[in-house]
Amino acid sequence: MILEVTGLKKYFDTPAGIVHSVDGVSFKLAKGETLGLVGESGCGKTTTGRTIIRLYEPDGGRIIFDGQDITRKSSRDMLPFRKRMQMIFQDPYASLNPRMTAGDIIREPMIIHGLPKDEHTDRVSHLLRLVGLNSEQAGRYPHEFSGGQRQRIGIARALAVEPEMIVCDEPVSALDVSIQAQIVNMLEDLQKSLGLSYLFIAHDLSMIRHISTRVAVMYLGRIVELSGSDELYSRPMHPYTVSLLSAVPIPDPDKSDMRKLVALKGEVPSALNPPSGCNFRTRCPEAKPECSHLTPELEDKGNGHYCACPFV
Ligand SMILES: Nc1ncnc2c1ncn2[C@@H]1O[C@H](COP(=O)(O)OP(=O)(O)OP(=O)(O)O)[C@@H](O)[C@H]1O
Ligand SMILES: [Mg+2]
Structure with a gap:
């Protein structure tokens, strides 16, 4: 298992009261597997993904990554794990810094995680090609790319430090239907060639069926059903x-x-x-x-x- 989540809770303290965003979520993700996480808007999918990779502090439960309990690790102790678990964000427009070039965006995680500096430029070129762009595009800014191309940059950034697990948070829902399949197919190819494990978030059951080995259905902070993908659709x-x-x-x-x-x-x-x-x-x-x-x-x-x- 690359990931084992047990009884995960994440609450937000707001002026209106305590928001029970994730309220006891448990599941396992095997190496090389894709687990789909589906549910209506606001049911807690993004919060689950962000809490698992410790962008949010969990309020309860346990997160075991590759056999190690990361639930309470400090930021410093999390650093080697952050390299191994990355996230692709829902909105490729909001998630790329408009003032940074594509190359700098992809290079940033390499700097954070201390990859040898003399390898950065070659690695940026390699990653751009890996996601179907070309290395000459490294000097361009996000606004010079289409939505689909921006998401490819977001994917290249996630891959920059060779993660083992990626939380794909509705990576295609902001894109034109015509290019959604291209990005999903590319994610599938990358999974096979790089041996990645995916937690794949979507609100649409039909889109997640093909990519997921298993599917978890979420409602108001909890998982209500979890099974093999075909089994879930047929029964x-x-x-x-x-x-x-x-x-x-x-x-x-x-x-x-x-x-x-x-x-x-x-x-x-x-x-x-x-x-x-x-x-x-x-x-x-x-x-x-x-x-x-x-x-x-x-x-x-x-x-x-x-x-x-x-x-x-
Ligand atoms: N930082 C925050 N502060 C307060 N409440 C939050 C915060 N982030 C999320 N929430 C609340 O937690 C709940 C779950 O939100 P979340 O974004 O995880 O849902 P989601 O399933 O990803 O929805 P969507 O499909 O729209 O992306 C919602 O009620 C939301 O308003
Ligand atoms: Mg979300």
Whole structure:
């Protein structure tokens, strides 16, 4: 296992109260695997990713990276681990410094992690080519690139210090549909050639299916279901996953009647005041009175399929 996360919590203390952004998240990521993390906007996907690589201080739980507990490591002790775990950000426009050239952006992590200086320039050229750009583009600024090209620069920056694991935080959702597949395919090729492990965040179940070995479905700070990707799509168990899948267009019209459309009632509750017990119960079509006072844990339902609902 490259990563083992147990009971991870991240709360934010805000003037309005405590936001329960990540509220007991557990999963494992095997070496070379892609784990998809999906859920609606605001359910805590980015906060999970950022807490795992210790951009945020966790408020509970444990993070084991390659067998070592990094939950409480100081910034200084984290430095060798930061080299091994990188992040690709959601918005390639906001995540690249507009005043730095592409080359300087890619070189920056090499400086931070003390890679030999005489290798930087060659390595920048190599990385630019690796992500489908050319080395002459090193002197250009972010605004001179398209959205897809900017994300390629963000990927090159993440790869600069040869990480083993990358948190890909919705790396294509800000891009034109026409170039999303190119970037996803490139990430898959890079994974194979470099032996990378990915935590791949998305809010769209259909886009994550192809790239993920397994998928974790998140709702209001918790994982409600986790299973092999094909298994999840063919046999969704949790009422939330069922509703998410019913929102995915089905290409084969003959099969469309097999998925009954489950409309969720109401809005996602606020993470400031999550419902007691199972926090999905306020929108769950199968909710029972006891759901307000039980805290469902992920249970093994067989076949490596985990679901946090005792009633399925
Ligand atoms: N720095 C912060 N301070 C206070 N609250 C925060 C902070 N970051 C995130 N939150 C809150 O935590 C919750 C989870 O946010 P997060 O960004 O992790 O969700 P997400 O699943 O990544 O959403 P999206 O799909 O929109 O990117 C939200 O309620 C959000 O408002
Ligand atoms: Mg996010």
